[in-house]
Amino acid sequence: ITYEHQVISPDGTIRWQRWTARGLFDESGALVEYQSIGEDITERQQAEESFAMELERLSTTPRGIGDGVIATDVDRPAVLINQAAETLTGRSQEEALQAESAEYKQAEEEREKLLHDKGERVKELQCMYGVAKSIRARNTLEEIFQDVAELIPPGWHYPEITRGKVTFGEKEYVSEPFTETEWKQSSDIVVHGEPLGSIEVYYLEECPELDEGPFMTEERNLINGMAKNISEAIERKHAEEALRESEKKYRSLFSNMRNGFAYCQILVDEKNQPIDFIYLEVNDAFEKLTGLKKVDVLGKRVTEAIPGIKEAHPELFDIYGKVALTGEGTQFDIHFKPLEIWLSISVYCPHRGYFVAVFENITERQQAGENLRISEEKYRRLFETMQDGVLIADTISGEIIDINPYLAELFKCNREAIIGKVVWKAHPFSSMLGMEEGFKSLRREGYTRFVTAYQSIPNGRKIFAEFINNVYLIGGRSIIQCNVRDITENKLAEESLRESEEKYRQLVELSPDSIAVHREGKIVFINTAGARQLGAADPEQLIGKPIRDFLHPDYHDIVKERIRQINKGKKEVPLIEEKIIRLDGTVIDVDVTVIPATYQGKPAVQAIARDITERKRAEKELSESREQLRSLSAHLQSVREESQKLLAREIHDELGQDLTALKMDLSWMKGRLRPDQKLLQEKVATMTKLSDAMIQTVKRITARLRPTLLDDLGVVAALEWESGEFTERTGIGCDLTVEPEDLDLDPDRVTTVYRIFQEALTNVARHAQATNVKISIKVHADTLEMEVRDNGIGITEEQVASPRSFGLIGIRERVLQWDGKAIIEGRKGKGTTLAVTIPLDNGGGPK
Missing domain, CATH: 3.30.450.40 (GAF domain)
Known part of the structure; x- marks a missing residue:
């Protein structure tokens, strides 16, 4: 079949294509595949469209036009001939069409064959x-x-x-x-x-x-x-099969050889100087000997696979480059710094530009030689510099082979003069007691240890020396090595320790506090004061008794935990108050601190206890006295508040009403005076002003005693009025925030909040030098929180703690009545903050 269709090119243009296709079928007649041949006919299609348009135009042109016109298609016979063209060609339009059709058919047959x-x-x-x-x-x-x-x-x-x-x-x-x-x-x-x-x-x-x-x-x-x-x-x-077989044999040899193998390509610069090389093939031994994985090196430059190699070993590139470019092999040993190993490498050139490195790891061999040298050097350095004396002698003859500088300095002897002499006959060892017997015993037993004394002649100093002696073989020769340690300081320290222990024992015995040592829960030592504290006549009476017998039941678990902490390595546990039971059953209060101790060479626990029974009694009495004073203060404040409340009400009700009646009478009199009674009118006006002033004074006095707003409209209205009065009186801005706005408190808390509010504003006015104060009163979770913050000079810690800060003391006392808190903080130049919290769920009245 032949068909034409449009396609859209990637650039968006529309192209025409013509395809001739045929199918191939098997013996059963089933379609097996298509075969297609296509060609681009866009230009032809465009020509046909143009021709059709021209034909349309020509078809409307009179056939009698003077010029000959023949319209044709590229692939088809003529379709239009006018009369002038018929005359010129000698053929009619029908004859021309038949001739063109024959030519067109022949062209179509040739195209089909193609x-x-x-x-x-x-x-x-x-x-x-x-x-x-x-x-x-x-x-x-x-x-x-x-x-x-x-x-x-x-x-x-x-x-x-x-x-x-x-x-x-x-x-x-x-x-x-x-x-x-x-x-x-x-x-x-x-x-x-x-x-x-x-x-x-x-x-x-x-x-x-x-x-x-x-x-x-x-x-x-x-x-x-x-x-x-x-x-x-x-x-x-x-x-390929022959190559695979060959490669199999090669691969077996390549994989199982014990030496490392690396086949590499050298890389050179424009001057033919080696600059890098690429790993093309490595064997398993390469991985084992270097620790590098094939996947990390194959196909990579060595400078990528082993960073820093060029800086560490630039000579490697010269060696490998020379072998790869000249074909001359070589062998060398190298300490390969990037991998910290020693390698023995043989290099040869399989063909120009490439080299093979066969190597073995000789680190252990090199290290063994190096270790031997280092060991000998260390031994010699140790021998020369150690702070113990060392004497080397022959076991059989006892002749001195060598001594180190420390020993020569210790005994003030000449090294050259003493070498070759028998130990117990040479000075200074000849004057040391037990030397000959000690060496004879050493020959029999192979090890001895003894202490001897030596009186130094130059300075008369007595030296105590400890000899630790061993016998061992060197090259088949029996050698004695004596390590000599100066233990003079230790001996002196032991003496000092004995003196110190004696002083400590005296201090413990004379201490007024109880000092006891217990191990595994039993008393192993207690001083005289401790015995008296527990009601014993003598310390021996308490040795071996369990400490649990003297502990109050309330403290059994506490003491057990403290001892457990000491046994786990804690150096000290905090001082606490405990109760202990004396032998006679009485209970006393004590301050106890516990520390780890060593007693008779074994770990133990030391407890120091001070009797605080009298102090506790005094503290209790003081606390009770303070509580009584606080109760008295609360009572006096309550009485004063009640008195002020009654007094304010009497003044307001009695004096205020009388002054109001007087003002009404004066007003009545003023209305009945004649115009000519000017003197009386003036007197009445003066008396009216005086009565008004007296009424304002009564209001101010009653407000100071207790504002009526507090009882009539509630605490919020009273606080707002007081803040306004404060600003009007002092000129200090006052911002008040109360949440909730309808705050409702019991009468006693209303009085407390109001008086704290008054006292706080008074302190701001007197001391803060502030221009603004912000007060916030909020209720959160059954707690009233009041914060007063000013922008003044800031209160100091000394002022907060001063016993003359009566205003702050009054605030604290009012808050303590409700088990509340008052915190005063100041920052220099940043102002002062008073934070008050008062519980709302602890009963109906102050303590």
Whole structure:
């Protein structure tokens, strides 16, 4: 079939294409594949459209126009000829159309033949492509032969009646259903110059004679090409198998060799100087000896795989570069710094630009030699510098082989003069008691240890020396090594310790506090004061008794935990108050501190206890006295508040009413005076002003005693009035916030809050030097919180703690009545903050 259609190019333009397609079918008539050939006909289509438009235009042009007009299509015969053209050509329009149609038909037949030939070439190319594809897929030879046999029919001129066969050795591979006929075409499969098989093509029916019987020249070229490709594929397969076998042997040797192996390519700059190299192949021993993984080095530059190698070993690049570029091998040892290992490396050049490094890790060998040298150096350095004396002597003869400088300095002897002499006969050892007996015992037992004294002649100092002696073999010779330690300071320290222990024992015995040591829960020591504290006549009476017997039951678990902390390594546990029970059953209060101790060489616990029974009694009395004073203060405040309340009400009710009546009488008198009674009118006016002033004074006095707003309108209204009065009186801005706005408190708390509010504002006015004060009163979770914050100079800590700060003391006392808190803080130049909290759920009245 042939069809035309539009396509949209990637750049968005519309192109016209014409496709000729045909299907290939198998023997059963089933469609196997399509073969299509296409061409771009955009320009032709555009020409046809232009021609149609021109034809339309010409069709409207009178046929009698003077010029000859012939309209044609590129691919079709003429479609329009006018009269002038008929005269000029000598042919009518009908004759011209018939001639053009014949030429057009011949052109169409030639194009169809060309398309058919193109289709045949496509089939041949697809056949060759299929063979190449099978070979590239690295199939087995058997699979390739079978693929070729099946690819033959679609590639020949008559696929429906074509069969293919590949013969190789004694095996045959055919396309089914296969039948041999007399119409055959074949080509030999030649491997290494020897024909080992063939490709054969059969037609099942007789076909027209072409170039080679029924076969075309192109099909001969195709079958020869297929045979050649298969021959080359077989040769490659054989070569690959031989190479694999060789590689298998090489790989076995390569993988199992104990030396490391690295095959590398040298990289050079424009001056042919080595600058880097790439790892192309390494063996398993490479990983084991260097610790580097193949995956981290293969295909990488050494400067990438081992950072810092160029800076650490620039000579490596010169050595490897010389071998790779000149072909001269070499061998060398190197301490490879990036990996901190020693390597012995042999390098050779397999071909120019490449090198192979075969190496072994000689770190242990190098390290052994280095360790020996270091060990000898360390021993000599230790021998020369150690702060113990060392004497080396022959076990059999007792002759001194060597002494170190410390020993010579310790005993003030000459090293050269003493070497070669017998130990117990040489000065200064000859004057030391037990030397000869000690060395004879050393020969028998192989180890001795003894202490001896030596009186130094130059300065008369007495030296105590401890000899620790061992016998060992060096090169088959029995040697004595004596380590001599100056223990003079230790001896003196032991003496000082004995004196210190005696002083400590006296201090413990004379201490007024109880000092006891217990281990595993039992008393192992207690001083005289401790015995008296527990009611014992003598300390011995308490030794061995469990400490639990003297602990009050309330403190059993506490003491047990404190002892556990000491046993776990805690140096000290905090001082606490405890109760202990004396032998007579009485209970006393004590302050106890506990520390770890050592007693008779074993770990123990030391407890120091001070009797605080009298102090506790005094503290209790003081606390009770303070509570009584606080109760008295609260009572006096309550009485004063009540008195002020009554007094304010009496003044307001009695005096206020009388003054109001007087003002009403004066007003009445003023209305009844004649105009000519000016003196009386003036007197009445003066008396009215005086009564008004007296009424204001009464209001001010009653407000100071207790504002009526507090009882009539509640605490919020009273606080707002007081803050306004404060600002009007002092000129200090006052911002008041109350949450909730309808705050409702019991009468006693109302009085407390109001008086604290008054006192706080009074302190601000007197001391703060502030320009503004902010008061916040809020209720949170059954607690009233009041914060008063000013922007003044800030109260100092001394002022907060001063016993003369009566205003602050009064605030604290009022808050304590409700188990509340008052915190006063000041920052210099930043103002003062008073924070008050008063519980709202602890009863109905103050304590």
